[in-house]
Amino acid sequence: MKKEEVPQDKSALANFTREVCYVKNEEGKYETVLSTGWEVKAQALDSAWDEVKERIEEARQAVIRGEKSPIYYFMALKLMDMPVISDYTGIWPFFIKRHQRPSVFRRLSDRVLKKYAKAFEITVEELKNFKG
Amino acid sequence: MDKRFEHLQAAHCENGVTTALLKHRGVDFITEPLAFGIGSGLFYIQIPFLTVNNGPAISFRTMPGAIFARTCKSLGIQVVRKKFSREDQAEAYVDRLVQEGIPVGCQVGVFHLPYFPVEYRFHFNAHNLIVFDREDDRYLVSDPVMETATQLTVSELTKVRFAKGPLAPQGQAYYPIVKIPVDHQIIRSAIIKGIKRNIRDMLHIPGGFAGVNGIKYTAKRVRRWRDKLGARRGGLFLGQIVRMQEEIGTGGGGFRYLYAAFLEQAHAYLQDDELLRISEDFTKAGDMWRHNAVKMAGVYKGRTTEQSDFDEIADRMEEIREVEKSAFKRLSSIKSLK
Numbered sequence: 001m002k003k004e005e006v007p008q009d010k011s012a013l014a015n016f017t018r019e020v021c022y023v024k025n026e027e028g029k030y031e032t033v034l035s036t037g038w039e040v041k042a043q044a045l046d047s048a049w050d051e052v053k054e055r056i057e058e059a060r061q062a063v064i065r066g067e068k069s070p071i072y073y074f075m076a077l078k079l080m081d082m083p084v085i086s087d088y089t090g091i092w093p094f095f096i097k098r099h100q101r102p103s104v105f106r107r108l109s110d111r112v113l114k115k116y117a118k119a120f121e122i123t124v125e126e127l128k129n130f131k132g
Numbered sequence: 133m134d135k136r137f138e139h140l141q142a143a144h145c146e147n148g149v150t151t152a153l154l155k156h157r158g159v160d161f162i163t164e165p166l167a168f169g170i171g172s173g174l175f176y177i178q179i180p181f182l183t184v185n186n187g188p189a190i191s192f193r194t195m196p197g198a199i200f201a202r203t204c205k206s207l208g209i210q211v212v213r214k215k216f217s218r219e220d221q222a223e224a225y226v227d228r229l230v231q232e233g234i235p236v237g238c239q240v241g242v243f244h245l246p247y248f249p250v251e252y253r254f255h256f257n258a259h260n261l262i263v264f265d266r267e268d269d270r271y272l273v274s275d276p277v278m279e280t281a282t283q284l285t286v287s288e289l290t291k292v293r294f295a296k297g298p299l300a301p302q303g304q305a306y307y308p309i310v311k312i313p314v315d316h317q318i319i320r321s322a323i324i325k326g327i328k329r330n331i332r333d334m335l336h337i338p339g340g341f342a343g344v345n346g347i348k349y350t351a352k353r354v355r356r357w358r359d360k361l362g363a364r365r366g367g368l369f370l371g372q373i374v375r376m377q378e379e380i381g382t383g384g385g386g387f388r389y390l391y392a393a394f395l396e397q398a399h400a401y402l403q404d405d406e407l408l409r410i411s412e413d414f415t416k417a418g419d420m421w422r423h424n425a426v427k428m429a430g431v432y433k434g435r436t437t438e439q440s441d442f443d444e445i446a447d448r449m450e451e452i453r454e455v456e457k458s459a460f461k462r463l464s465s466i467k468s469l470k
Binding site: 087 | 141249380383384397
């Protein structure tokens, strides 16, 4: 990439930082230039977030319909997949899958709920009372 | 503190941490491209059957931690690295080091990193930063992707050092100890070693899903994504490639420009003009990756989503593979490297 071709597009980096790009200068030598972002990858990030938001909304609807427990919703909200939530809570994936069922969730002890609440950075009450 | 630590911005966090820590210890010649190349940082891999953030598990660089470890080792520099199971011990360790005036590298997760834009905060645990001082309840932090030094409270730092999930940092902290001054001869042989190891990783790694063959492996899958996942999800998978390839930390073009810059700087030590010509090949590879990113954007923006578009992207990836393969072959035939 040539120095004059470095994109300076709007991106989520605005007001946080600019990124270092390695580019060829006029003499054909490498140097670094700061860039505010590139439209092409900003759109990749945007579409990834669109999908995340859709998944959160679907999870919320599933809780409202009574098909899933709040654990399922907060996992989506906090972008946590099974390995991540399992590591944060210390609970095995097999049990987490069970805890996503509303009937099992209702019978969980406060001790277990506390582990989830801590991982989701909410209170046990917020977790218990989430209705969608 | 004997010497004030200077914040250094870099393209990639691990290169940046390596460069800044070594510079602080008097290894003045070190630059980001040299750290990247001596650490054999260039790579390609798609881990089969694994998805990360609901996309393919692809990386354009070597595994986390390898660049720092290899670069230091090749330069005869000792590395002290510690893992912790207890948070208070991890805090005390960093406190003691910064009190002695030793800037210390920390592996962290970015999900809870407050100075990152929220759009960038996924559960990614192989980020690196340097803690270089403490003022009351705040650490002074040099994060190589930021333009200036920044700060974290004690609890914020502990939280990101003990992020959980894949590649969990487990409070890891590390710093180099320079015992023998790094002279010209050591640098030369470190560069040669770094290039050779990179040739091995890119050309001769078995399995078919890593090195230059890994690019072909992905290309083959890209052709099937539209049928298997549908145009929309297939597009999201392509978006993940673009992010791994171009996002902050790569220097652009999937680290290929960074490697081209390394070969250019290596030329100053090895004096072989062939290095400059091969540097051009990597610049070309970087440009091709970027052009393909534009094409991939057409898919995830929903403008060009036919099978022929997926095929064209795969075809171009196979062309890139040829360019990189022949570049590494040329590198392996340089006499002065033998």
